[in-house]
Amino acid sequence: MAQDFKLYDNLFIETNIQSIDYDAVILILYPEELKVTLPRHIDSFINNIVKIDKHVTKTPTVWSCDYVSGGRIILAPTGKITGYHDARVIKEAAYKGMIRALDAGSKKPLLIVQNVVNFPDSQLVCILGALEALYTPIQMRERDNTKNFIKIGFHSEEKRSEGFEKTVRNAIALEKARVFARDIAGGDPERMSPENIVQFVKNKFEGYSNIAINVIDDETTIATDYPLLSAVSRAASRIERHKPRIVEIEYKPSDPARVTETIILVGKGVTYDTGGADLKISGKMAGMSRDKSGAAAVAGFLKACSLLKPPHLKVIGILCLCRNSIGEDSYVPDELLVSKSGKTVRVTNTDAEGRFAMADALFKAGEDALKELNPHIYTIATLTGHARLSYGDYTAAMDNHSAKATNHASKIQFSGARIGEGFEVSIVRPEDLSVNVGKCKGDDLLQVDMDAKCRHHQLAAGFLIKVGGLEDKNVKYTHLDIAGAAGSPPHEPTAVPILSLCHVHKVLL
Template sequence: MSATEFKLYDNVFIETNIQSIDYDAVILILYPEDLNVPLPRHIGSFIDNIAKVDKHIHKTATVWNCEYVSGGRLVLSPTGKITPYHDARVVKDAAIKGMQRALDAGAKKPLLVVQNVVRFPVGQLVCILGALESLYVPLQIRERDATKNFLRIGLHSEEQLSEKFERTVRNAIAIEKSRIFTRDIAGSDPERMTPNNIAEYVKTTFQGDSNITLNVIDDMETINKEYPLLAAVSRASSQIERHRPRVVEIEYRPSDLARVTSTLLLVGKGVTYDTGGADLKISGKMAGMARDKCGAAAVAGFLKACAILKPPHLKVIGVLCLCRNSIGEDSYVPDELLISRSGKTVRVTNTDAEGRFAMADALFKMGEIADTELNPHIYTIATLTGHARLCYGNYTAALDNFSAVGHSRDLQSTGGKVAEGFEDSVIRPEDFSVNVGKCRGDDLIQVDTDAKCRHHQLAAGFLIKVGGLETKNIKYTHLDIAGAAGAPPCEPSAVPIVTLCQIHKVLM
């Protein structure tokens, strides 16, 4: 066999022969002529001829009977016009549409042509990830029906096997494994992924990873003492055993700690369901709130990528802050004065601003840990505010503290290369002052309900203040993925795993 085998959750191969008998369709991404992307030699003249028959091949995915390719079927998936304003998402979108069109046509063993396009330096990785993403089957469907939607996937780059392309495929498979893990947590319903069920799923997924250590905090006395703001959010849900909060700590250590040059500390919001609490969501705004755990899911997924790819230069600590914001007789309510782990008193003003409370105490703890680590960088990752989505649509709002200034711009640039969109947002002085308490005895207020603007920025300001990072010279970046995480009926996007892997050199 001319292919080199890899494993995802089924067979994935590198194939050097576009006419191999092992496949039943070939998928080719069509780029605009002005990019001068060469067509595979077997089918170049065929595509030139059909382009004269139907110009529509450059507008939508089509299927053609072609004797020059494996299976006799050729799926053409165009990117459409590419302008200087486009980034690598055009490659990802074309790969997704092409793979979906092949499956819709009945293909079970598609072969994807993965071309090297100068305009997109990481385009081959993006192309493969797009194709693999389209194959994802939600966990709760897989648990009912183990039938796969494909038998094998082939990836063709050149007629010779190259070490560089093999490395790209290995990276793509590692990332996709971590993204499947992330989507499973983020997309499953609030009963399948209760705090305890997430903790158990994390344990199962990391079983056998020798470079990973896990610690699950489930004792309510400990949570009440060490994570008081998280405990307040989950007070109503804590009356039900399966909905009680969990704090899951995951640590990746490379085999040789002497080679570590940086430490990443990630805190993820894992609200398994957000009713809004006493400030109940109404008018249909509650549907979809099972996705409020996407931040914690992404943190877990990034740690899984590290466990597979084993970056020698990184130490990574992740914390999943898992709780349910329920309404009930023991709900936390506005006007309560709470004492955070940092010692700051915080006045509750809106129980639907629970995400910053869920992460606050873990963030403070990460700040303490960072004092003893080499070159630390703290992240919070959360579906935190509707305001971020209103400002930036389906992009992640990235905000730096003074120590990390410039990192968000790097995320924006890197994200464009790997088909994950980021917007560089800025924290201003007023985003701190707006969080200062108004009543005697208040250090902070949960959220200023009179504020008419800058809600995702003031949320970052609150986290910096309550996390004790206002004056610390520790790099901190807040990622609000509310718009980017993926809302039903779309599957979770698993943002920002690919960008974090790229920018922190986790990939091989």
């Protein structure tokens, strides 16, 4: 069932592009002006092809070539690269190249991994793009564990180097983390119900001495400590497998004395979002099993840490798992709820359930952060359609006042550009906080101001800051709205923002 990658088992570092062990070679074709060095065996062959047919610079093509392993070469062009492009252009070319190789019948492709001066992490991004193309959804694997490849080779130079092996090992660990996250995010609402996610997470971390897992599933405890999550889950709680769960995953390095930073991540894990009493209509409900992509990314980041073992980090991940169902016990607009922070919150739209799912866990994280060394809190969520409308398939990154003082959203945007994930920095302004203030007597906060005509992803961050008690607290907090970036059917989940978090927090080897 597992989709696993192992160096020197099914993944290999290859120094000879004419090796008989492979049945095709994939080459990323870069624009001539980048002056990317081609392997000496094929440089004249490639140059002649480009002269014969300029179309090879636009779409992946397969060519017969006696000078490479398998006698065929797949050319995967990046197309024109301008100053506006980031490393995603390499990831996309490698992904398309691998897809084309598989479509051609290759089971043992050899990927040429070139170093591109303009993109410092180009080799890592290239390998990750190729590995991403091999992903098979979990429910396909559970029915038929036939792999779509036998072995994959990576060629950088004609001699082995310690640096390239480290790059390959980083890529393998990161892709294992992303597969874990994609499995959770992409699994259907029953395969990945709250109950099943708990078991899946436990199984995947079994045997890892640097990971501790705590599951909170007692209804009374959840009602007391996570009252807003409990409200969202009321209709779903009539069914055992749909009952809410809080999953706390903690990574501790082997030497606590070396820890210099603590990261606390809260992930939205709504396993299915019907909209609740404010039911989604006109086909808008389809795809809502992806509303757990934030929790999936949190679990995936912990997986990356467990494999790469960063000595300087302590990491706490909190998966807020629930289902927003409709039924006789649904929470409804006009209800006045009391959050764990003590603030009263008026329900205005049950389809704004994501901020409720995370609110109490975020408040607890803010309290716990005061006892940790150099803490930074994240919320990661497919939270608002407005983020997608504003930024397309990029993540909206928003800092509170403390994180903004260190320009953290800009740092993660920079890491994303390096590693092939896109971010837009969005500023939380005073009105994004004040718009959440209650309007009726006795209301501290509104779930969402239904009269607001704009800034919906920013005001959602403002709500989380206020309900989480992070408005004045000197704790760094960054909200990542991945609604546009997480991947919607029929596309596979992206596992965003695992790569960027690993890059910005120096998780890589």
